[in-house]
Amino acid sequence: MTQLALVIDLNVCVGCQACVTSCKEWNTSGQAGGLADLNPYGADPTGTFFNRVQTFEVGEFPNTQTVHFPKSCLHCEDPPCVPVCPTGASYKRAEDGIVLVDYDKCIGCKYCAWACPYGVREVENERKVMTKCTLCVDRIYDTGLPPSDRRPACVMACPTSARLFGDIHDPESEVSRAIRDHAGYALMPEWGTHPSNHYLPRRRTDAHHHDDQLVRADNPLHIEGRQPKPSPKDPALDDVTSW
Amino acid sequence: MRPRRRAVHDAVKDAVDGRTGGATEVRKTTCYMCACRCGIRVHLRDGDVRYIDGNPEHPLNRGVICAKGSSGIMKQYSPARLTRPLRRKAGSARGEGEYEPISWDEALGIVEERLRSIRDTDPKRFALFTGRDQMQALTGLFARQYGTPNYAAHGGFCSVNMAAGMIYTIGGSFWEFGGPDLERSRLFVMIGTAEDHHSNPLKIEIAKFKRAGGRFVSINPVRTGYSAIADEWVPIRPGTDGALLLALIHEIIATGLYDREFLVRYSNAGHLVHGDDAGEMSGLLAVDAASPEVNALYPQNKLWWDRLTDRAVPTHAPGADPYLLGEFTLADGRRVKPAFQLLEERVRPYTPEWAAEITGVPVTTIRRLAHEMGITARDQKIELPIAWTDSWDVEHSTVTGNPVSFHAMRGLAAHSNGFHTIRALAILMSLLGTIDRPGGFRHRAPFPRGIPPAAKPPNRPDMVKPGTPLGALALGWPAAPEDLFVDDDGNPVRIDKGFSWEYPLSVHGLMHNVITNAWRGDPYPIDTLLIFMANMAWNSTMNTVEVRRMLNDRDDKGDYRIPFIIVSDTFQSEMAGFADLILPDTTYLERHDVMSILDRPISEFDGPVDSVRLPVLPPKGECRPFQEVLIELAGRLGLPAFVRPDGSRKFRDYPDFIVNYETEPGSGIGFLSGWRGKGGEKFMHGEPNPRQWEMYAANNCVYHHELPPSYRYMRNWNRGYLEWTQRVRMRRFAEPILIQLYSEVMQKFRLAAQGRRAGRTPPAHLKDRIATYFDPLPFYYAPLEAQATDSDRFPLAAITQRPMAMYHSWDSQNAWLRQIHAHNHLYVNPVAARAQGIADGAWMWVESPWGKVRCMARYSEAVEPGTVWTWNSIGKAAGAWRLDADANESQRGFLLNHLITDELPWRGTRISNSDPVTGQAGWYDVRVRIRPAETGELAKTWPQFTAVPPMPGTADAVPAMQSYVAGTRKGNG
Amino acid sequence: MNPALSVILLTTLIGAGQGLFVALYVATLVAPGRVSPHFAVVASAVSATLLVLGLVASFFHLGRPERAWRAAARWRTSWLSREVIVLPAFTAAVFAYGVAQARAPAPAMEWIGAAATLLCVTLFVCTGMIYACIRFLQEWATPLTVVNYTLLGCASGAMLATALAAYLEPALVPGYAAATALATLAGLATRTLSLVRNARLRPKSTVQTAIGIKHPSIRQISPGFTGGSFNTREFFHHRTREFLRAIRWLFLVLAFPLPLALLWAGTALALPFAIAAAFAIQYAGLLAERWFFFAQANHPQNLYYGLTG
Numbered sequence A: 001m002t003q004l005a006l007v008i009d010l011n012v013c014v015g016c017q018a019c020v021t022s023c024k025e026w027n028t029s030g031q032a033g034g035l036a037d038l039n040p041y042g043a044d045p046t047g048t049f050f051n052r053v054q055t056f057e058v059g060e061f062p063n064t065q066t067v068h069f070p071k072s073c074l075h076c077e078d079p080p081c082v083p084v085c086p087t088g089a090s091y092k093r094a095e096d097g098i099v100l101v102d103y104d105k106c107i108g109c110k111y112c113a114w115a116c117p118y119g120v121r122e123v124e125n126e127r128k129v130m131t132k133c134t135l136c137v138d139r140i141y142d143t144g145l146p147p148s149d150r151r152p153a154c155v156m157a158c159p160t161s162a163r164l165f166g167d168i169h170d171p172e173s174e175v176s177r178a179i180r181d182h183a184g185y186a187l188m189p190e191w192g193t194h195p196s197n198h199y200l201p202r203r204r205t206d207a208h209h210h211d212d213q214l215v216r217a218d219n220p221l222h223i224e225g226r227q228p229k230p231s232p233k234d235p236a237l238d239d240v241t242s243w
Numbered sequence B: 001m002r003p004r005r006r007a008v009h010d011a012v013k014d015a016v017d018g019r020t021g022g023a024t025e026v027r028k029t030t031c032y033m034c035a036c037r038c039g040i041r042v043h044l045r046d047g048d049v050r051y052i053d054g055n056p057e058h059p060l061n062r063g064v065i066c067a068k069g070s071s072g073i074m075k076q077y078s079p080a081r082l083t084r085p086l087r088r089k090a091g092s093a094r095g096e097g098e099y100e101p102i103s104w105d106e107a108l109g110i111v112e113e114r115l116r117s118i119r120d121t122d123p124k125r126f127a128l129f130t131g132r133d134q135m136q137a138l139t140g141l142f143a144r145q146y147g148t149p150n151y152a153a154h155g156g157f158c159s160v161n162m163a164a165g166m167i168y169t170i171g172g173s174f175w176e177f178g179g180p181d182l183e184r185s186r187l188f189v190m191i192g193t194a195e196d197h198h199s200n201p202l203k204i205e206i207a208k209f210k211r212a213g214g215r216f217v218s219i220n221p222v223r224t225g226y227s228a229i230a231d232e233w234v235p236i237r238p239g240t241d242g243a244l245l246l247a248l249i250h251e252i253i254a255t256g257l258y259d260r261e262f263l264v265r266y267s268n269a270g271h272l273v274h275g276d277d278a279g280e281m282s283g284l285l286a287v288d289a290a291s292p293e294v295n296a297l298y299p300q301n302k303l304w305w306d307r308l309t310d311r312a313v314p315t316h317a318p319g320a321d322p323y324l325l326g327e328f329t330l331a332d333g334r335r336v337k338p339a340f341q342l343l344e345e346r347v348r349p350y351t352p353e354w355a356a357e358i359t360g361v362p363v364t365t366i367r368r369l370a371h372e373m374g375i376t377a378r379d380q381k382i383e384l385p386i387a388w389t390d391s392w393d394v395e396h397s398t399v400t401g402n403p404v405s406f407h408a409m410r411g412l413a414a415h416s417n418g419f420h421t422i423r424a425l426a427i428l429m430s431l432l433g434t435i436d437r438p439g440g441f442r443h444r445a446p447f448p449r450g451i452p453p454a455a456k457p458p459n460r461p462d463m464v465k466p467g468t469p470l471g472a473l474a475l476g477w478p479a480a481p482e483d484l485f486v487d488d489d490g491n492p493v494r495i496d497k498g499f500s501w502e503y504p505l506s507v508h509g510l511m512h513n514v515i516t517n518a519w520r521g522d523p524y525p526i527d528t529l530l531i532f533m534a535n536m537a538w539n540s541t542m543n544t545v546e547v548r549r550m551l552n553d554r555d556d557k558g559d560y561r562i563p564f565i566i567v568s569d570t571f572q573s574e575m576a577g578f579a580d581l582i583l584p585d586t587t588y589l590e591r592h593d594v595m596s597i598l599d600r601p602i603s604e605f606d607g608p609v610d611s612v613r614l615p616v617l618p619p620k621g622e623c624r625p626f627q628e629v630l631i632e633l634a635g636r637l638g639l640p641a642f643v644r645p646d647g648s649r650k651f652r653d654y655p656d657f658i659v660n661y662e663t664e665p666g667s668g669i670g671f672l673s674g675w676r677g678k679g680g681e682k683f684m685h686g687e688p689n690p691r692q693w694e695m696y697a698a699n700n701c702v703y704h705h706e707l708p709p710s711y712r713y714m715r716n717w718n719r720g721y722l723e724w725t726q727r728v729r730m731r732r733f734a735e736p737i738l739i740q741l742y743s744e745v746m747q748k749f750r751l752a753a754q755g756r757r758a759g760r761t762p763p764a765h766l767k768d769r770i771a772t773y774f775d776p777l778p779f780y781y782a783p784l785e786a787q788a789t790d791s792d793r794f795p796l797a798a799i800t801q802r803p804m805a806m807y808h809s810w811d812s813q814n815a816w817l818r819q820i821h822a823h824n825h826l827y828v829n830p831v832a833a834r835a836q837g838i839a840d841g842a843w844m845w846v847e848s849p850w851g852k853v854r855c856m857a858r859y860s861e862a863v864e865p866g867t868v869w870t871w872n873s874i875g876k877a878a879g880a881w882r883l884d885a886d887a888n889e890s891q892r893g894f895l896l897n898h899l900i901t902d903e904l905p906w907r908g909t910r911i912s913n914s915d916p917v918t919g920q921a922g923w924y925d926v927r928v929r930i931r932p933a934e935t936g937e938l939a940k941t942w943p944q945f946t947a948v949p950p951m952p953g954t955a956d957a958v959p960a961m962q963s964y965v966a967g968t969r970k971g972n973g
Numbered sequence C: 001m002n003p004a005l006s007v008i009l010l011t012t013l014i015g016a017g018q019g020l021f022v023a024l025y026v027a028t029l030v031a032p033g034r035v036s037p038h039f040a041v042v043a044s045a046v047s048a049t050l051l052v053l054g055l056v057a058s059f060f061h062l063g064r065p066e067r068a069w070r071a072a073a074r075w076r077t078s079w080l081s082r083e084v085i086v087l088p089a090f091t092a093a094v095f096a097y098g099v100a101q102a103r104a105p106a107p108a109m110e111w112i113g114a115a116a117t118l119l120c121v122t123l124f125v126c127t128g129m130i131y132a133c134i135r136f137l138q139e140w141a142t143p144l145t146v147v148n149y150t151l152l153g154c155a156s157g158a159m160l161a162t163a164l165a166a167y168l169e170p171a172l173v174p175g176y177a178a179a180t181a182l183a184t185l186a187g188l189a190t191r192t193l194s195l196v197r198n199a200r201l202r203p204k205s206t207v208q209t210a211i212g213i214k215h216p217s218i219r220q221i222s223p224g225f226t227g228g229s230f231n232t233r234e235f236f237h238h239r240t241r242e243f244l245r246a247i248r249w250l251f252l253v254l255a256f257p258l259p260l261a262l263l264w265a266g267t268a269l270a271l272p273f274a275i276a277a278a279f280a281i282q283y284a285g286l287l288a289e290r291w292f293f294f295a296q297a298n299h300p301q302n303l304y305y306g307l308t309g
């Protein structure tokens, strides 16, 4: 069975927010349509976004890591948001595991959002229904788009390719390999939601060199006569010992 | 009517059937949400922008797009857009924002009349300064044809140190001019860079580099963005990188980790330099009187001291190998030293221990980094099977690379010691043998250029004549005091004092000085100031409160000190509010544009690339592209390049101009390099091609000339490449461009200051300044402002950085982007904050000797404790950008510029707060202290400015809620 | 969580309505004949009114109230759906019970009462379980949530019954007063238990598990926006700890000792007004209690938005 998902590589995410606004842009005029903004030009502007990038600082100066952390619906394999929905508006597609909201059924009771530990559902400000990442279901199957474009908007936008998209149930997929090879992990495993989206941790490349690499024979200083060889006439043990 | 929005689950069916895909129309053009210039596809539905994504076929961004690019829709439909020409209401003061709409006819009439009378009397009383634009080739041409020297773009307050420091050393620079070859690099060191111009390409490359296992080190007082994913973060105190770089050079030379072979052939390391006893020649390179100079601009007759024959020989003499160290006596008895010896002597005291004190970087780290750089460069060499011939006719069967690369930007540039710091960096890169080699630094055409480039600024006051074009391009590259633009007394001719003894190598002008100088009438008053695409009443000015006052100041007679101000802008910016006349420009989606090869094209390492922008939407309201305005004005004023001999207008419009303009009649060189010649068969030069635009349109808006592999590397000394550039007229000369470890240009200025050189000498009060800062070798000094500030009273450095999701001041009108950054905090290390009793999130004061600001604190462990910083230009003046008067930008956001001074006290007078060599604005030199706000103080930013009213032609009202759906947009005027 | 007035009103109003009905029905069982039809009609009417008011309040919680009927669809998985079904059913049953009382006492009435009581208990469970079933809202995920909802509903309902009786059927007052006191004290006990439990909770989710980085010191520096979002508004009260503590004391006083004292005084001195006041005060206390119930619940999503209580 297919389970589509995003795999997000924290090792290369620079927190540029491209995935945030490209998602908004694709979806606001798309089938998820009209992601209203309140006070767009006033105090505390706030609008509906399906994807946010947050920043955390890990550790204390000077041993600080700055971690940019993009997060959208994780399309849980066992999504707690689905069974609690009283209308059936929240559902998980059998064919590809995408968790969606049917905006025509949703009553805006927010209960599914309460039941999601990840804080990725947002009531849309104008239509007052629950919205969330659709995994760009209206792109990825759109045969009107060239095949190379049938990928989520955020994945196409991401300049660092920190966002991989594919079927995590297919062991040979790029995402499955990335999870295996780079210790991909899920968020809040303690709740048994089995998020489909995974994160790849920071990986650090260190420098290694040996001291002898500093004292090589072809050191150009020799050429300049700066590390001169002693003259054969200079005193040596040979002058004073005989074995 | 609005189509019913359907639920996603319905959409899936439609989408699978392909029913939604074809509904939109796709147009390709070039983004201009920032200066990176990515290729975009604009998807339109019913004439509205449905969405914008990256063009996968564009060489720069290869399909990706950034946060700003993806928010272009909200720029296009912003309520802050100016849509009608506006005139300041009689009786209202500048800055009050009271305007009345007028027609274009009237507006252009006003400008024409004014500019004509100035041109006929004293053209320098017209000043044209442009901000973050991409059309300096056109604005520069206009200014030159008009005859005013008072022209420059943003470079002077931006990163001229980066351009000058590198170009005067290696003939190219970072920025648009070149960059790190991350595809092949193994070690990448990024210094003082937050976002930079090469936004998307750099991100693409850094990610690939990391994935390929490369090691990424970031040197920066702050760890954000790119630095966040660095394998090692080296926090450094602002303004001290020069010390670090010189210590790295010290260690690399001391351990013999430099690439001797490379330096010998490709730099002036082995060139013999006269000692102090050689009179006029002191400190200059010894020449071989017997050899021809070849080219007076780039003489080739220098000497080596050959190791094998132990005598002076012409450089690059076959079979010779020069000493890099030592001291020798020429036949005439004069003592000479190789330049490298002088460098070695210079850096001898710059030990890692010395640098650690200054920079805060531990000694072990400095040593380790030096060793890592040297060993990686030496032991992980790349050999590409590419044959090439060098300038001395030596054939090489391979191209070698030392895979250590660097990238640096304003963290080095925006300090008043930046020029020497950047020289030090260029020298470090050269010592490692990484210039235009695989895995190192690579040039982008039209770079490398001669050192310095051949274009020279005007150098005599009489080159400015009424009714006549300026004798030279307004900006150029001085090689000696003779190239300065000063009068007989050594006084500046330009309003910004560019190319004067105060800032001799100010190759990009000093835009940050213009308003203050014009206000003071120093060196002279001007009449009309035309500002294009620069927010000089806000974020691109230092000392903002005072500058706003100057803009509105009157003399004793009640006349404005700056009599007339014209602003071309697309939005109701802070600057627009100070204009007497506002010319509403289009957005990037509504106009033609060229990213010209005459300017800063988007070239790739493998060859020149230039590109265009095509309109995908009609101009909003009465907006008119500024390009069209300039072409029209040039025609009306009869500027020679824009009219036929009979005085009639030569170019119908801007697209026509681009196709048909030639730098000289019949030169075949124009703004675009691609598809020249009658049928578009030629590159770089060829007759105008009437179908040139179409050909760009059919090719992703890009012309990419891929060089053969043998021309892609070692271009400073690559005979084939250099001669090719000459053939295609990219350059006039083809002499090899030797790396200037030791700068003769600098020495010539120094000699002039020391009175040891015939020709121009600096005025007395500037002599020791020139003598000090025009050192032919890099040296470290604390930034001028730090020298002038009591560091006990102002112990912290304050800097800004670019947020990736905002472009300068101009995105606060963008409904999506402003949600990410509606206000800013001052980031403070908790240690520093707690010491002053400032709580996380609390209101606080930051004070510099020049001003103070109230803002909110945010604790951060990712900043060096001696530094505080904030996102650049998030704070706004109330009412600007069509934001409500209570918008976060003005109430909680703040502008750090209020703390920064444009002038430093200096010997009883004042001098620009700029690098003494290049005039680069010292944005990042300010020293501050912090304290908590008192309880009971307003929870609001300080200073505050009276809110300006909406300008006529901007939206009638801003909505309380906005929901954008292409084709059925609502709630948005 | 950010307490929503509509939900606070819903749960407290229907709680009182449910409790009142239970009080009425139990009285008819324990003291057959002592409950006059008049009293029964009035009590049923008051109970039904409270239930309807609760229902009305609940609509304010919905983004799309016109579609509320759809909420009955998923009774097999959703406690909310179950509540949506049971609440109107119970309201109807109470109404029917009142009507039956008004017409003529008949055997059917017993059945209606029994059915209504069953629905009432189900409703208590449904409402409680809506909160108790969200396992990562650890403050809520306990049987105590259901018990508290039930006991506090019963207490306020019984108090209301006492007050009504004081005006209409004084003979019932002592019994009701005793029952009220019992329910209130039991409620106090279980609520205190839940407070103690919650105070000792160790959150299972931490910022470390939230972002998957194992390091003792992690701080959020930006949630990715500056003007707030649905997630910062819905799941966090934005009040100080001190404020929360004050509300806790307030409800502990208002919902338990104070109304009990008034109840005692009203009963002893036969002051119906005092008993009515006791109800009003207790109801106010329960509003505060419910506010606190929401506010105290730490949603793990807050870890992603730098929100801490």
Ligand SMILES: Nc1nc2c(c(=O)[nH]1)N[C@H]1C(S)=C(S)[C@@H](COP(=O)(O)OP(=O)(O)OC[C@H]3O[C@@H](n4cnc5c(=O)[nH]c(N)nc54)[C@H](O)[C@@H]3O)O[C@H]1N2
Residues within 6 Å of the ligand: B034, B035, B132, B158, B159, B191, B192, B193, B194, B195, B196, B197, B199, B219, B220, B221, B222, B236, B237, B238, B239, B240, B241, B408, B409, B410, B411, B412, B415, B799, B800, B801, B802, B803, B804, B805, B806, B807, B808, B872, B924
């Ligand atoms: N998104 C976005 N992109 C932009 C722009 C924008 O506004 N927004 N602006 C464009 C423009 S005009 C320019 S000029 C470029 C500038 O591009 P950058 O040079 O990347 O811009 P800055 O933000 O000035 O970054 C300076 C960096 O240097 C660091 N720094 C400051 N002082 C020192 C120092 O003394 N030593 C070291 N080592 N580091 C230091 C700062 O912490 C910061 O990280 O960006 C361009 N790109």
Ligand SMILES: Nc1nc2c(c(=O)[nH]1)N[C@H]1C(S)=C(S)[C@@H](COP(=O)(O)OP(=O)(O)OC[C@H]3O[C@@H](n4cnc5c(=O)[nH]c(N)nc54)[C@H](O)[C@@H]3O)O[C@H]1N2
Residues within 6 Å of the ligand: B130, B131, B132, B154, B157, B158, B159, B532, B533, B534, B535, B536, B539, B540, B541, B568, B569, B570, B571, B572, B573, B574, B575, B585, B586, B587, B588, B626, B800, B801, B807, B808, B809, B810, B872, B896, B897, B900, B923
């Ligand atoms: N404190 C501090 N100050 C700084 C810097 C810093 O690092 N720290 N950086 C400096 C640097 S490097 C730079 S380059 C400057 C940038 O400063 P400016 O050059 O002033 O750039 P912007 O803020 O981008 O303002 C440009 C103006 O152009 C307008 N505009 C946008 N698009 C168009 C268009 O298509 N046509 C026209 N006609 N106008 C348009 C905008 O509305 C805005 O008013 O800021 C400098 N100021």
Ligand code: SF4
Residues within 6 Å of the ligand: A012, A013, A014, A015, A016, A017, A018, A019, A020, A053, A068, A070, A157, A158, A159, A160, A161, A162, A163
């Ligand atoms: S677009 Fe990519 S790099 Fe940028 S924030 Fe999103 S995931 Fe990170």
Ligand code: SF4
Residues within 6 Å of the ligand: A072, A073, A074, A075, A076, A079, A080, A081, A082, A099, A115, A116, A117, A118, A119, A120, A121, A132, A193, A195
């Ligand atoms: S992340 Fe939240 S909304 Fe998405 S499937 Fe999981 S529980 Fe549901």
Ligand code: SF4
Residues within 6 Å of the ligand: A084, A085, A086, A087, A088, A089, A090, A101, A105, A106, A107, A108, A109, A110, A111, A112, A113, A129, A130
């Ligand atoms: S808000 Fe909509 S989707 Fe969520 S639980 Fe309620 S009805 Fe279901």
Ligand code: SF4
Residues within 6 Å of the ligand: A022, A023, A024, A026, A027, A050, A051, A072, A132, A133, A134, A135, A136, A152, A153, A154, A155
């Ligand atoms: S997959 Fe689509 S809907 Fe989901 S975050 Fe990415 S762009 Fe947004």
Ligand code: SF4
Residues within 6 Å of the ligand: B031, B032, B033, B034, B035, B036, B037, B038, B061, B064, B065, B066, B067, B068, B069, B070, B199, B200
């Ligand atoms: S980097 Fe600049 S040019 Fe490229 S998409 Fe972003 S805003 Fe546009």
Ligand SMILES: [Mo]
Residues within 6 Å of the ligand: B154, B157, B158, B159
């Ligand atoms: Mo800049």
